[in-house]
């Protein structure tokens with residue numbers, strides 16, 4: 001896809017832009033970005049990644065091959081109303097919005113090829129775990145090009161559209177759960193007498209090592225856990241405390257709560273009226 005325009009310039013847009021520019025899956029000169037009002041933010045993206053800004057007459061939208069919708073769900077209706085008069089019918093749309101259904105984008109931007117995806121912020125370093133679903137009329141070639149683009153920022157799995165709520169809860173929000181765990185581990189480590197920089201180093205390597213073990217050995221996580229857990233040893237004591245603290249239940253509520261929120265965002269932002 002020759003020309004890609006990002007509508008929205010926040011954290012997720014930056015993660016995808018950083019990923020595709022660093023992986024060189026697109027030429028940064030063919031990437032454009034626009035937002036609502038934050039000019040400093042646009043300058044930061046321009047300077048950091050060598051991409052271009054959509055000009056005030058928004059002419060770049062007219063020749064876009066791909067538009068990446070990256071506003072907050074609550075802002076997407078206004079954004080779509082603003083861009084729909086400008087975009088040609090061949091332009092394909094890639095949404096990264098949580099919850100918002102493809103049908104809402106078809107209503108807002110007209111019937112065209114649409115991909116609804118859920119990447120995560122690790123896209124910035126080529127490590128996103130992305131789910132994607134398609135509308136029925138998307139062209140095979142466009143699908144392949146989007147898969148290649150998303151594949152350049154990490155792994156990508158095709159799912160049914162309804163499953164994207166669960167994907168959002170799991171891997172879209174997932175990095176935040178891991179950072180939350182890291183924060184908790186670091187606090188506890190400091191309390192136990194380890195210096196903060198050393199605690200940080202040990203935590204990063206432990207998370208990285210455990211993830212790599214799962215990936216490289218393809219072993220079940222419960223087996224890997226048991227390999228660490230000596231009978232009557234330290235891990236057993238630690239896991240017991242987690243279990244007594246309701247660890248499994250908390251994780252289940254976490255995913256359920258996030259999935260429910262994704263469905264709510266879809267309902268709140270899904271009934272947009274066509275402005276074309």
Ligand SMILES: NC(=O)C1=CN([C@@H]2O[C@H](COP(=O)(O)OP(=O)(O)OC[C@H]3O[C@@H](n4cnc5c(N)ncnc54)[C@H](OP(=O)(O)O)[C@@H]3O)[C@@H](O)[C@H]2O)C=CC1
Pocket residue numbers: 007008009010011012013034035036037038039041070071072073075078079080082096097098099118119120121172173
């Ligand atoms: N953050 C994450 O980890 C993930 C986020 N997502 C999804 O990505 C989307 C963006 O999230 P995030 O990047 O965190 O949000 P941010 O709030 O960081 O960014 C939102 C962007 O949308 C822009 N915007 C708002 N209205 C318009 C408009 N009418 N026209 C053009 N741009 C507009 C804002 O511009 P301005 O600042 O000028 O107001 C801002 O640049 C959300 O829908 C979210 O569900 C998906 C996966 C992960």
Ligand SMILES: O=C(O)[C@@H]1CCC=N1
Pocket residue numbers: 098168172173
């Ligand atoms: O918190 C959110 O709503 C977005 C979607 C997934 C990650 N961040």
